[in-house]
Amino acid sequence: MKFADKLFLATTALLTVIFTAFGMWMLSSNFSRLLEREVERGNSESRMFRFLFETGYQSTEEFGQDYALKRTLDSITDSVERDGSHCFVLKEDGSWLYGEGYMDERALPEAAGELVVAVEDEKSCGYVIRKTDSGFFLLSVSAMQADSRIYLGICRELTDIYEIRQELLAQYRMALAFLLLLGGICIYVLSRYITRPISSLGKTAKRIADGDFGLRSGNRSTDEIGLLARDFDRMADRLVEQMEEKALEAKQKEDFTSAFAHELKTPLTSIIGYADMMNTMKMSEEERAEATYYIFSQGKRLESLSHKLMDLVSMDKNPIAFKPVQTKRLEENIRATVRPVWEEKKIHGKVEMDKGIIYGDEELLLSLFYNLLDNARKATDKGEKGFVLLKGTALRDGGYEVKVVDNGRGIPKEEISRITEAFYMVDKSRSRREGGAGIGMALCQKIIKLHGGTLQIDSRPGEGTVMKVVFPQKDNQKN
């Protein structure tokens, strides 16, 4: 059952109970007041009847009892029987002295008899309400004070007020039905309205579960459901993020594996192939020389690959010793290493580092800067106009920034985020020709990370690249 339906049914049931109880209470209190008044009136009339009777009776005692009774009654009944009241007089033995006809018509003598028996012992009066085929009647009886063997009674018809009650009840039922219908519709609409965000959230969740990961509830209200929806959206965002991360990770892993297999199998194919040829074929001296050259060079390629991989792996295992490294020393070292290469390739290069200190491992830092400069040098494609620059700046917050700039071919925007992946090469054939295996930048990234630094790459295809490495001051480093 839907929550909205539950809400609707519960509220409607409660409303029904409250309305019914309240209506009943009102009707019955109204009715009992009416009834009370009637009884009061009956009783007082009965008392008045007795009083009149007793007064009249005493004064006519000398003519015999029955005659006296008759006379007395004749003189007073007219004044008593007003406003629908009827008198009746009974003797103790059940014989009627007056009003038998009226009572008989309405099948009341039996009730009067019973009432007389009930009143007999007490001196006071009594009353009873009786329902017969002709309606409701109030009988009020009192024994004559002087002669208790005679009972004087009043009979009033109450059918009216019972009818009024029935009428009111019917009206109230109608009103209740109308009220409940109206209220029910309102509650139904309201419960739908209130629970709509919940069901819409449910639908959203279901669709997300079915694979529509981009979907969000978009609920912006500030109530609990709105908060829940927002938390739900946040949860979905996080999950999607995680999922994408995992997918990217898996893809990078797969790329790494296939690239690694490729890098390994390519030189192996040549080595095995040429060795196979030398083993199984008659070859000319020239061919043999070619084959051995390829076997050697491809073997070297494998060796360099294994070295770089070892570096990459061993850096994870051996914690580096952090020492303050003078940047001036680094500057000299780098200059000495790269100058001959630049001269040979005929490009302009400059290494300039402010006086400062980087906390880290000197060997690794040298390897990092050398790699970055080497990449920059390889990227230059403008012949004699090519230039490469390494600029070190001491930062005011105690950190140190190194920028490596070139005016080479640049890196396409969509490739920038990938160049630090192992084996990733922007231009595979060019990189190969220059002896690259696509590990250099992965190595650089790792060294920077170990030093707690950050790498930022800014590049415009055809214009050049700026690689900015920032080392934090000592306190901010991880180790």
Added chain:
Amino acid sequence: MLRILIAEDEEPIANLIKMNLRRAGYDCVWAAEGERAADLMDSEHFDLVLLDIMLPGIDGYELMEYAGTLELPVIFLTALGSTENKVKGLKMGADDYLTKPFEIVELLARVEAVLRRYHKTEATLEVFDVIIDTASRSVTRKGEEIPLTMKEFDLLLLLARNRNIALYRETIYETVWGGEYMGQSRTVDLHIQRLKKKLGWDREISAVYKVGYRLELE
């Protein structure tokens, strides 16, 4: 002469393939980039394309589609050895798929198998004065038939197709008899002896130390 296009960005491997295919009597053209390979396919006639998948520029899969439209037989030659890659390559219409590193004999056998499927190999081979007719499976010398058993004929064909290449006993056994080679060297040796005697090629089929046999054609 049959022409083969080698689309391969690694120079040492391209050279290796070229050397061996030339020895086996094919004409080879090498393209180191995808674009160059596509241009060549367009402008020149080839009987077969050997295609590397990880090529710079246009990659092997795209070239495969291109070769498909030209109805060129294609053998993928790649380091991507996963079943997924193989299935993808073959589903795209490649005739065969060879993973690196490969053995030269295997390369030659596959090249020949694909060419045979396209009826591009010559039906007859001539070695010295002996003519081998692959269609009628007969061997004649100056019009005179030399009677050979089925296995002997297969053996001769294998040697003749891999002239000047020393064949391992394993390779010979697996090609002619089929099944795993588990040191049944006597079977191979015995058949070689009989073949030598029937053809009178005592010197021409020579034993190669630690390898097997080679049909020498000087």
